[in-house]
Amino acid sequence: MVHITINGKVVKATEGEMLLTVIKREGIDIPALCHHEAIEPTGNCRLCMVEITRAEWEGWKKHVTSCLYPVEDGLIVNTHTPEVIEIRKTILDLQLANCPNSEVIQKMAEEYGIYKTSYETVPEGDNCIMCYACTRICEVLGKSAISAVMRGHKKVIAPPFGEEPPDCIGCLACAQICPTNVIPWTDKDGTRTIWNKKFDLITCKECGKTIITKDFADYLMEQRDIPKEYFELCDDCKRMQTARKMGEIVTRAQEATL
Amino acid sequence: MKYQFEVIPSKCIGCRTCELACAFAHAKNQKPGKSRIYPLAYAPDKYVPVACLQCDDAACVKSCMFNALRRNEETGAVELDKERCVKCGACVAACPFGCALVDDVHDEIVKCDLCGGSPACAAFCPTKALVYKKV
Amino acid sequence: MHIDSIEKLSQWQTECRAKQTAQKRKVLVCLGPGCLAGGSDEILEEFKRIIAEKKLADITVDSIKKTGCHGFCARGPLVVIEPEGIFYSKVKKANVAEIIETTLEKGELVEKLLYKDPESDKKYTDYKEIPFYARQKRISLRNVGQIDPDEIEEYVARGGYAALAKVLAEMKPQEVIDEVSQSGLRGRGGGGFPTGRKWATCAKVEADIRYVLCNGDEGDPGAFMDRCIMEGDPHSVLEGMIICAYAVGSREGYVYVREEYPLAVINMQKAIDAAHEHGLLGENIMGTGFSYDIKVSRGGGAFVCGESSALMRSVGGEIGEPRAKYVRSVVKGLHDQPTVLNNVETYATVPVIMEKGADWFKKIGTPKSPGTKAFSLAGKVCNTGLIEVPMGISLRDIIYDIGGGIPDGREFKAVQTGGPSGGCLPADKLDLPVDFDSLTEAGSMMGSGGMIVMDDRTCAVDVARYFLNFLVEESCGKCVPCREGLYQLHHLCVKICEGKASEDDLALMERLSKVIQTASLCGLGQSGPNPFVSTVRYFRDEYLAHIKDKKCPAGVCRELITYTINDKCTGCLACIKVCPVDAITGEKKKLHVIDQDACTRCGSCYAVCNFDAVDIV
16 A cells, blocks of 8 residues: 555555556546556557656656556656646647547547647548557457557558458457547448458347357357357347246246146 | 345236336436346246346356456456456357347447446336345 | 686687787778778778788788778778888778888888878878877777777787686676776766666566667667677677676677668677687686577667667567656566666776776766767768767867868858757857766767767758658657657758748747657657757757748758859859759850759759859858
């Protein structure tokens, strides 16, 4: 148990916890675009930066990304100083120049008073903010089907050599976790397409609703020990099947007591 | 403290009050959530309230690659951590009883969490077909 | 000879020294990067060819040696005749026969190849007296230019591996760390972090595996000190690394050499192989039971891989991207194990400190920055080349005494130090001492040793633009402030160069620079705005001239200058012939005229005119 000061208030925290977790727990709202509980923090977006100091630093302070900074006893944190706000504003301003069409970025920028970028809009800008959430989540899966390639401004998230990623199982974790929804995918006629790779979809035996891709089901069977039969029906039909099976048990029990 | 969620199908009349209670207990942004409990007819006028069985060896927990599903030791429920959930749908596909669901309105995956210790469905069931009690 | 005991090394050293003394005469041909580009490999071959034919008494083919960079690159190709130290500069292949006949056979000097001081007209025989060399003190470069890097025996003859033997035989690991700490040695890669403290922190971490790495990435444009050490004296780096490994307790290490230095890769590998062969590297070094091995790891062509965490990721087989370093890499580095990463020059200095002692080292340089520093002097200075000077020497002494001042009668404008992370310092800062701290206070930094001199025909805004462009291309792209911030900063700088910017743009750039410096993930981004920040600090007028007057005072920025022909024109047609867009018209012996609409400001006419008739306005 350690004690740290956030915006003047002393709070308790567990040693080694990341500063952002503690800040959020105290109900303080700071943006953290590349942060998600399911993945290791990397400090890419820089929006969660806060000012830290310690009593013995005699006024010297530094700025750190709270998602990656482990708390220590005696830490003094300020989350909304003018310098910190200037950092957040500038970053959102820059993001707006690179992702002009992203509603998520527009909304966040507006919260900080920026309605138009001060910089020149990047001509080939798409809405990818390079948070690496998609590559990190794919790593957690154990697949690492996509990665950041090229350097600097030319950096993009792509499968190896720009071809169909051999390791992708079409689980859509990357598309779902993306904070700006830039990974396109389609389900059509029993086929899912993502990263230019096509996957066969398993559909419900009874009602034909899409469940998941066959590759994803294989992965869950092998890696997570889920029996094959569980994937044959959609959740609606499985509930109905449960009702029927339970009903049989109830009927048999009632007949037995008669 | 150990709790048990008991379902007595013979008492279920299919009134769907539990479904309504659940939806409103999980309302967000002024919209009702998706119900986690469904009374379904297995024969004319014979109903079973299908709710999460909080399995000991839960398929949903096994299927989650991101450890978003964990047992709450106090309530006994298997809870879905919204912060960790990536919405890949593995649990929805894996649960053999269809008790992990997709809430399209709020764009999230949901499952029964026993309302954190006082299930709304049990509180509102008129026939006491759903009982949450200490053991 | 396989060195399986400390005594054997002594023996071997005696033998190697005897061999060297037995060679009465030596001809050292510099094969450093500059001389090599000037054809010194052909000169070497020519010497060998002729000597093989001639069969002289005290010179055989073995007396003709290739060496690493001798230092005076501006006067290369260089040939030095030992033991006299006769220094021949700007040697051509055609001169070789004459050198052999006149100097080696007759014992006389080839006057036309001697170095002549441009101011005093004095001719020098012994290179050590030439001002360029006289003020230097070569410690990390002690063997560079003096030995054949492929011959381990020459390294041993000059005392190589004796420091390692002393350390293994007489000192405990903690004592080695203490000695290095005492000496005050600070990292020569640019950071200036106390080396002893780094080793001590790493040694304290509890771990089974520790790594000792060498940073040979040298990405700064204009810097070639580490290159010359790796190419010219690779064993000094290895010896330093082995001493470090012994001190911190490491069994495995890598030399990370950038892909763009193929000769350095080859020479480091050759040195590693030779050291293995003689029992000086690998298992059971010198029979003492201490084992440490080194492999060469090649960079992939990225400036950002000179950053410590990116380098370690690159060595580990991952993408070369830095990570936020709230947990330092001495604690968790390569493969998450404690790792020491030091620069080539730092390791090359370590054996000398162990041999001569910390007190000896502290007497050189300044109290806070002891020792010497190697610099690659480049740009608009007469004596470009590789130098090593005691810390505390002033910029003025380096640029004027050693560097010989600014060529072509032009004026000094600024000196750029520290590479893209550093900054420009103007004339009124010339008396600042060169050390780790003084330059930083003035808004630049000493950096790894690149020193680029600029004259009055250099545009400060253009310099900022050049370095920003470099950084934009080399940014890894992970974090927003660096990737997007530097991109926009560069874009705005280009706008200024093109005369399209406003004063608001300048203010925006200054605000943006502050955020980039604070918010970037790694050192590349944090120091990225420095080229702009330092030039705007000292040359603000120049920026305002571009913005308000739409003029480039130095005559560089194309959109803002005009080339015109004045009445000194003799009508020689030279410029008309070289103009790539046929923008000049005129007849023989009549005034030529440049069509401004067609002119692309390439500068060819200015370069070719012998009559000073082209003006840049």
